[in-house]
Amino acid sequence: MDRLYSPSVISDIQRRYGFTAAKSLGQNFLADKNTIDRIVGCAGIEAGDLVIEIGPGMGVLTAAAAEKAGLVVAIEIDRRLMPILEENLAGYGNIRLINADILKTDVNAVIADALAAGTPAPDTAPEGIMAHAAGPPQSALAGTPTPDTVPEGIMAHAVGPPQSALAGTPTPVKIIGNLPYYITNPIVMKLLEDGVAADSMTFMLQKEAAARICAPPGTPGCGAVSAAVSFYCQPHMAMSVSREVFVPRPNVDSSVIRLDIHKGHAARPISDRMFFAVVRAGFGQRRKTLLNSLTGLAGLSKGEIGKALEAAGISPMRRAETLGLQEIAAVADAICLLQASTRP
Numbered sequence: 338m339d340r341l342y343s344p345s346v347i348s349d350i351q352r353r354y355g356f357t358a359a360k361s362l363g364q365n366f367l368a369d370k371n372t373i374d375r376i377v378g379c380a381g382i383e384a385g386d387l388v389i390e391i392g393p394g395m396g397v398l399t400a401a402a403a404e405k406a407g408l409v410v411a412i413e414i415d416r417r418l419m420p421i422l423e424e425n426l427a428g429y430g431n432i433r434l435i436n437a438d439i440l441k442t443d444v445n446a447v448i449a450d451a452l453a454a455g456t457p458a459p460d461t462a463p464e465g466i467m468a469h470a471a472g473p474p475q476s477a478l479a480g481t482p483t484p485d486t487v488p489e490g491i492m493a494h495a496v497g498p499p500q501s502a503l504a505g506t507p508t509p510v511k512i513i514g515n516l517p518y519y520i521t522n523p524i525v526m527k528l529l530e531d532g533v534a535a536d537s538m539t540f541m542l543q544k545e546a547a548a549r550i551c552a553p554p555g556t557p558g559c560g561a562v563s564a565a566v567s568f569y570c571q572p573h574m575a576m577s578v579s580r581e582v583f584v585p586r587p588n589v590d591s592s593v594i595r596l597d598i599h600k601g602h603a604a605r606p607i608s609d610r611m612f613f614a615v616v617r618a619g620f621g622q623r624r625k626t627l628l629n630s631l632t633g634l635a636g637l638s639k640g641e642i643g644k645a646l647e648a649a650g651i652s653p654m655r656r657a658e659t660l661g662l663q664e665i666a667a668v669a670d671a672i673c674l675l676q677a678s679t680r681p
C-alpha cells in the first residue's frame with residue numbers, strides 16, 4: 338500500500354484507468370503517508386473496531402484503517418473508482434466496498450449488517466477472489482439481499498479473502514472520511530439526524546467548515562450543524578492539514594475534527610426530530626427573530642409559537658444563534674407539548 342502514497346503513482350493509476358478526478362465530487366486524493374497515519378491516529382482505530390469510511394477514493398485511508406480495524410466498510414459514490422479500489426485493496430480481507438451515495442444510504446442498516454454478519458459469506462467472497470456483486474441491491478457484507486439497506490443500483494464488493502472481522506460485542510463503531518467538501522454539512526447533519534449508531538466520527542474537511550462545525554452554541558459562528566453537533570457530540574479540533582498533500586491540490590487548507598457521540602445524553606429533547614426542525618428553521622433564517630423563523634413549524638401559528646416560546650422561558654425576539662443548547666431543546670420540547678395539547 339505504501340506505493341499509493343506517492344503523487345506520481347496516483348497519476349499513473351489515473352492514466353492506466355483513464356480516470357480524471359471529478360471536481361463535482363470533491364475528489365482531492367490524499368498523497369501523504371504521515372497525514373494518513375495521523376488521521377487514523379485521531380480516529381483512535383483499534384483491533385476489533387468496525388470502521389465506516391465515507392468516500393474512500395483510491396483507498397489510501399481505507400487501507401490504513403484496515404491495518405488497525407476489524408472491518409472497514411467503505412461507501413463510495415463514484416462507480417469509476419470501484420475497479421481501482423479493488424486493485425489497490427486486493428490484499429485486504431477485512432474491507433467491504435459499497436458503491437452508493439452516502440446521503441441516500443441507510444448507514445445504521447450498513448452498521449447492523451456488518452455487526453450481524455461479521456464475516457463475509459463464502460459465496461460472496463471466495464478465497465483470493467474479489468467478489469463483484471452487481472445487479473440487485475445486496476447486503477454489503479453477508480451476501481443476503483437487504484433492499485432497505487442500500488439504494489437501487491448499488492454494487493456491493495468484497496475485497497480479498499474472507500477473514501474473521503469483528504472481535505466481539507460491543508463492537509466500537511467509528512466513522513471516518515476525507516469528506517467531499519461540497520457536502521460536508523449535509524453528511525454530518527444526515528448522520529446526526531439518522532441517530533447513527535456510532536461512537537465517533539473523524540472527518541477531514543475544509544478548515545473554515547471545521548471551525549464552524551466546532552463553534553460552540555451561542556457564539557456568532559454557530560449554525561444549524563454546530564448546534565446539532567454540540568448537542569449530540571463532543572467536538573474536538575484534531576489537526577490542520579496543508580493543501581499541499583492532495584492530488585489534485587485544492588484551493589483551501591483542511592482540518593481534521595473528531596466528534597465523539599454522547600452516549601445516553603443526560604438531557605435529550607422529547608423528540609430528536611423536533612430538535613432538528615427547530616435548529617433548521619431557526620438557523621435557516623438566522624436574521625429573523627425566533628417568533629418569525631419558527632412560525633409555521635409543526636403547523637403552528639405565530640400565536641402558538643409565541644406561547645411555546647413563553648412556556649420555554651425564551652423571549653420571542655431572540656435569534657437562534659443566541660440560544661444555548663438547553664434553550665434550543667427547551668423550545669423544541671415546548672413546541673412538542675403544545676402540538677400534543679392542541680392536536681391530540
Ligand code: SAM
Pocket residue numbers: 362363364365366367368391392393394395396397398412413414415418437438439440514515516517518520
Ligand atoms: N478518501 C480518499 C482520500 O483521502 O484520498 C478520497 C477523498 S475525496 C476528498 C472525497 C471522496 O468522496 C471521493 O472519492 C468522492 O468520489 C467521494 N464522494 C463524493 N460524494 C460522495 C457521496 N455523496 N457519497 C459517497 N462518496 C462520495
